[in-house]
Amino acid sequence: MKPTFSLGLGLSAIVLFLSVISASAQTCPGGPGCLDPAFGIGGMFVAQPPLADDPSLNGALDMVFQSDGKIVVLARANDTASSFHTVLVRYTADGQLDATFASGGFLYIPAEAYAGTFARRLIKQTIGGQDRFVIASGDKCGAADCVKVQRYTTAGTLDASFGTGGVSTVPSRGLTVTAAAVQADQKILLGSPQYPLIRLSANGSPDTSFGSNGIATFNDARMLIGSMVTQADGKILTAGTYIGGASPDLYVARFTSNGKSDGSFGTQGKWVKDFAGKDDMGNGLAVDSSDRIIAVGSANIAGPMSDPSGWDAVIVRLTSKGTVDKTFGSNGIAAPLNIGGGEDRYRSVSIQSDGKLVVTGQGSLAGNSGDVLAARYNTNGTLDTTFHGTGWSLTDIYGGSDLAMAALIQLDPICSCSKLVVAATAPSGPAGSPQYIVGLRYNL
Numbered sequence: 001m002k003p004t005f006s007l008g009l010g011l012s013a014i015v016l017f018l019s020v021i022s023a024s025a026q027t028c029p030g031g032p033g034c035l036d037p038a039f040g041i042g043g044m045f046v047a048q049p050p051l052a053d054d055p056s057l058n059g060a061l062d063m064v065f066q067s068d069g070k071i072v073v074l075a076r077a078n079d080t081a082s083s084f085h086t087v088l089v090r091y092t093a094d095g096q097l098d099a100t101f102a103s104g105g106f107l108y109i110p111a112e113a114y115a116g117t118f119a120r121r122l123i124k125q126t127i128g129g130q131d132r133f134v135i136a137s138g139d140k141c142g143a144a145d146c147v148k149v150q151r152y153t154t155a156g157t158l159d160a161s162f163g164t165g166g167v168s169t170v171p172s173r174g175l176t177v178t179a180a181a182v183q184a185d186q187k188i189l190l191g192s193p194q195y196p197l198i199r200l201s202a203n204g205s206p207d208t209s210f211g212s213n214g215i216a217t218f219n220d221a222r223m224l225i226g227s228m229v230t231q232a233d234g235k236i237l238t239a240g241t242y243i244g245g246a247s248p249d250l251y252v253a254r255f256t257s258n259g260k261s262d263g264s265f266g267t268q269g270k271w272v273k274d275f276a277g278k279d280d281m282g283n284g285l286a287v288d289s290s291d292r293i294i295a296v297g298s299a300n301i302a303g304p305m306s307d308p309s310g311w312d313a314v315i316v317r318l319t320s321k322g323t324v325d326k327t328f329g330s331n332g333i334a335a336p337l338n339i340g341g342g343e344d345r346y347r348s349v350s351i352q353s354d355g356k357l358v359v360t361g362q363g364s365l366a367g368n369s370g371d372v373l374a375a376r377y378n379t380n381g382t383l384d385t386t387f388h389g390t391g392w393s394l395t396d397i398y399g400g401s402d403l404a405m406a407a408l409i410q411l412d413p414i415c416s417c418s419k420l421v422v423a424a425t426a427p428s429g430p431a432g433s434p435q436y437i438v439g440l441r442y443n444l
Contacts, residue, residue: 033388040095069093102156163204216259266322298345329381400427
């Protein structure tokens with residue numbers, strides 16, 4: 001199998017990339033927490049959309065797996081100074097660009113009518129046994145704001161059986177979709193700061209059994225949704241940032257299957273944590289096999305207010321009732337991760353079959369601008385030191401500020417073992433340098 005780079009990647013970038021891979025291989029002896037050399041080139045793939053006008057604003061945003069194991073990454077590509085293309089790029093399960101998808105592996109979705117908006121969330125539906133990709137973005141519908149939802153086939157074409165010609169629109173008060181999920185019945189859930197919850201039927205029509213014509217609003221508008229998952233019983237969990245106090249806090253909330261706040265969860269339907277009286281935020285969310293809820297994010301523990309050098313990566317576990325799980329960490333909270341005095345934050349969390357928690361985001365040693373961070377926790381909330389020897393690993397792509405945006409656990413059929421696939425954004429240098437869409441695979 002011959003490794004390939006994605007279209008648009010220049011020779012100098014390839015040389016730099018190979019030098020990074022060589023350094024990574026020398027510093028990580030193999031085993032959990034190390035890049036998997038069987039994936040891509042030395043454990044990574046790198047993509048640069050060929051049609052990007054200003055690659056300094058490109059970047060990965062989300063990711064799903066197809067049923068056949070192929071990897072689909074949602075990204076943005078700068079079109080003009082103020083507008084973006086949404087891009088889907090597809091790779092094989094072992095990290096090779098899939099040129100059979102759309103145009104040489106890239107699907108370019110035209111910029112929205114409202115400049116500066118682009119799809120931030122990608123989810124996968126299963127319709128009639130076939131995979132479908134759903135993206136959601138803000139847009140303008142006439143003079144009014146709306147949410148635009150599009151569904152694509154695995155060939156990269158709009159699915160005409162969804163909405164109108166593959167597109168469904170929902171009135172909204174804003175232009176950002178920050179969370180999305182698919183229910184077991186393939187209904188689509190969307191979350192945004194302006195309209196906390198929107199639900200569409202599987203075919204893209206508003207779900208009239210949910211809220212008011214598919215839109216659920218509730219009394220507490222101070223919850224800014226960052227992540228969303230559904231429980232087996234149909235209830236909806238969200239996590240994000242709560243702006244109801246003197247400073248933003250991390251929150252987890254639960255809603256009934258019809259979009260009402262679930263008063264049986266936490267305090268009046270939510271659990272809120274202020275770590276140190278400064279800025280906190282929630283980013284990722286998962287539910288384990290015991291219905292315990294894991295939320296991850298970042299908290300300014302040590303620095304002055306709003307100083308990024310004080311941000312630590314945090315992970316909490318709650319019971320199914322929205323109270324802290326005292327068997328995890330210290331009163332439900334693992335020790336905040338501070339790697340080396342810089343900014344550390346978690347963005348996503350995945351659960352292994354043995355219950356261990358794998359988290360990704362960004363970590364910074366003193367003096368650097370941020371690397372892809374991956375870490376693993378035991379079920380009791382302690383770092384798993386069998387993972388890279390410390391419980392965490394940092395991967396520097398090109399020397400810029402790298403950030404893991406999404407991560408999923410993949411079953412590798414070659415070894416019948418689990419691997420962690422991460423979608424990240426990696427600049428090739430300081431601010432203003434070209435940014436690349438990067439996929440990494442770690443051994444677990």
